[in-house]
Amino acid sequence: YxxxxxxxxxxxxxxxxxxxxxxxxxxxxxxxxxxxxxxxFLFIHLFAKFYPCKECSRHFQNTLENYPPxxxxxxxxxxxxxxxxxxxxxxxxxxxxxxxxxxQRWRTGWEDGSCKK
Ligand code: FAD
Numbered sequence: 001y002x003x004x005x006x007x008x009x010x011x012x013x014x015x016x017x018x019x020x021x022x023x024x025x026x027x028x029x030x031x032x033x034x035x036x037x038x039x040x041f042l043f044i045h046l047f048a049k050f051y052p053c054k055e056c057s058r059h060f061q062n063t064l065e066n067y068p069p070x071x072x073x074x075x076x077x078x079x080x081x082x083x084x085x086x087x088x089x090x091x092x093x094x095x096x097x098x099x100x101x102x103x104q105r106w107r108t109g110w111e112d113g114s115c116k117k
Contacts, residue, residue, distance in 0.1 A: 010053050017051070018085060025078040026107035032071065040071040056088075063087050078102050 008016065029036060048064055051057040067084050070076040082099035089096055097105075109115030 010056070013053060014056070021047075021081055022078070022085075022102070022106040025074065025081045026103065028071075028074040028077050030074050032073065037071045040077065041069055044069045044071075059088070059091070060084075078106070 028040065032040065045061075045064060048057060048060040051060060063084055067080065067087070070080040079099055079102065082097060082102045086096045086099070104110050
């Protein structure tokens with residue numbers, strides 16, 4: 001995927017963006033202040049607005065209207081993001097992700113220890 005220094009195509013941009021978003025959610029506060037909740041809600045909407053793939057931006061902004069971000073805690077945000085990523089996966093006919101293991105994928109590493117170096 002990253003063996004060149006050329007501009008990103010839609011897939012590379014998508015992969016990098018999901019990596020960032022899921023990691024951000026995985027390290028969001030367990031008990032965010034009301035200001036942090038407002039800021040995260042706004043950030044996600046601005047991210048969608050300025051996402052540099054027009055088709056994706058349009059779809060994602062529509063998705064946010066049907067699935068408003070749950071910014072009340074790290075776990076809620078991680079689950080919400082997993083669900084909206086699955087909305088995109090479904091539209092692209094990609095495999096759906098099991099949201100029960102979202103913390104293992106993006107925060108703790110797999111239970112079998114395969115992420116430990
Ligand atoms: P990705 O879907 O990029 O996933 C990366 C990794 O995340 C996977 O390897 C998996 O380990 C993990 N993962 C997968 N699903 C989940 C989940 N539900 N929860 C947690 N982790 C998960 N592409 C288009 O062609 N059209 C679009 O309209 C479009 N809209 C997009 C909107 C947004 C906001 C973003 C960020 C991307 C969008 N993309 C769109 C890109 C698309 O979603 C993929 O990123 C791209 O096709 C590359 O797919 P991938 O197979 O590398 O895996």
